[in-house]
Amino acid sequence: MVRRKDIDGSESVPCFYGKELRWKREAAGLTLQQLVEGSFYGLSYLSEIERGHRRMPRDLAEHVDRRLKTDGFFARNCEDVRKAKRAGQDQGSYFKRILEVEKDAEYIEEWCATWIPGLLQTEAYARAVVRAGHPLEPQAQSDAKVYERLTRAGDLLSTGLRRPEYWVILHESLLRQPILPSSEMAEQLNQIAELAHQHRFTPQILPWNSTAHPVMAGTVMSLGFPDAPPLVYTESSYSGNTIEDPAPVKLYRRSYDRLRAAALPPEESLALIEGAAENFRNGKHQLWLEERDLTQERL
Structure with missing residues (x-):
């Protein structure tokens, strides 16, 4: 026993x-x-x-x-x-609670405007994000953080029947921002597309030229449970906040629904992700940026 x-x-x-x-x-x-x-x-x-x-x-x-x-x-x-x-x-344990409860979640809905969420990151992307946030920490600590992030993704997005329904809205700028060499950016976007094709999660992209929209600052994760009230987690670079009070949780969930309505449909979003990966793979990423700048000047 x-x-x-x-x-x-x-x-x-x-x-x-x-x-x-x-x-x-x-x-x-x-x-x-x-x-x-x-x-x-x-x-x-x-x-x-x-x-x-x-x-x-x-x-x-x-x-x-x-x-x-x-x-x-x-x-x-x-x-x-x-x-x-x-x-x-x-005291630095702000994300620990989410790690403890997300395994019991029925659904997870996430909005990211500034970085690709940890559950979708490749090792190269995770390493770049960790190192940028903590440039002076020992390499062993960074390696441990990357390993934990990849292990969490492998556990939560496994092919088992128990995994939560995962829905992610990304800002289009994340598909264009070259924080890695082109080949590694292509690999990162290919991984996102492959996970979507495997029905591990549902992607939506908020276009780069969208007007004012809900939750314009920060990242938001909403979690629902079969036998408990939902909660919301918000995060910035070095802090996070778990929200369980029903009133603000309700406001965040309504905002997420409006954000979902403003984003592109999942099929169109997936095609956009695959197109961005192709641009990085073929060296056409810079051409897209130049075309976007010209479009912005006309506006």
């Missing part, structure tokens, strides 16, 4: 809160399934709360207090835990 992993309550406020929840639940003689019965949440969601990986929503905290007869303890403290978790993200 697999031994249950102990929770270190000293690690963080969420871990302390989760450890107390597990202790109260077990003292009452309840399983995870028995405790969530009558709520809108699943046992995996409650398990992640106990391990300090997810926050406790107010309605679930009130349900737990009723079942465990804890006199409102979990409802009173769930907001403090949420604030502590957000503060903890400033």
Whole structure:
């Protein structure tokens, strides 16, 4: 039998809160399934709360207090835990939570305006992005980051039946920006096209000359789960924020729907990706840039 992993309550406020929840639940003689019965949440969601990986929503905290007869303890403290978790993200672990929960996601929707997302990156592209962000770190650390990124992509986009539905909207500039030598850029774009042909994800491209559109700054990832509310993750160069409050999550998801409507259809987007790869492969990338500049001058 697999031994249950102990929770270190000293690690963080969420871990302390989760450890107390597990202790109260077990003292009452309840399983995870028995405790969530009558709520809108699943046992995996409650398990992640106990391990300090997810926050406790107010309605679930009130349900737990009723079942465990804890006199409102979990409802009173769930907001403090949420604030502590957000503060903890400033210590460099801001992406760790997404890594912990994305494996249980039913769908992942991502918008990227400044870089190709990690799940679609080749080794060369990942290495260039990592090195640009941390130019002075030891090579071994950069290698480890690249390896972890490629491993994550291999696990999440595998051909297994459990993988999430993955939808990505990219700004067209990412297909034209030569951050790698032409041959490596062609390889990167070919990999994106191949993953799309294999139905590992659905691509859409927002044209370079689009007018004002939703979410013009930063990157956004929306995750949905079969037994838990959706969440949103936003990221900049050296920080990220996980959003679970229903109101802003709803706004982000509506914005993503409007962005999807403004982007090219998947079939047309795929053809554009393949055309950009061909331009890099045949050395015609610079010609496209010059033609775009002429078009911009006419406008």
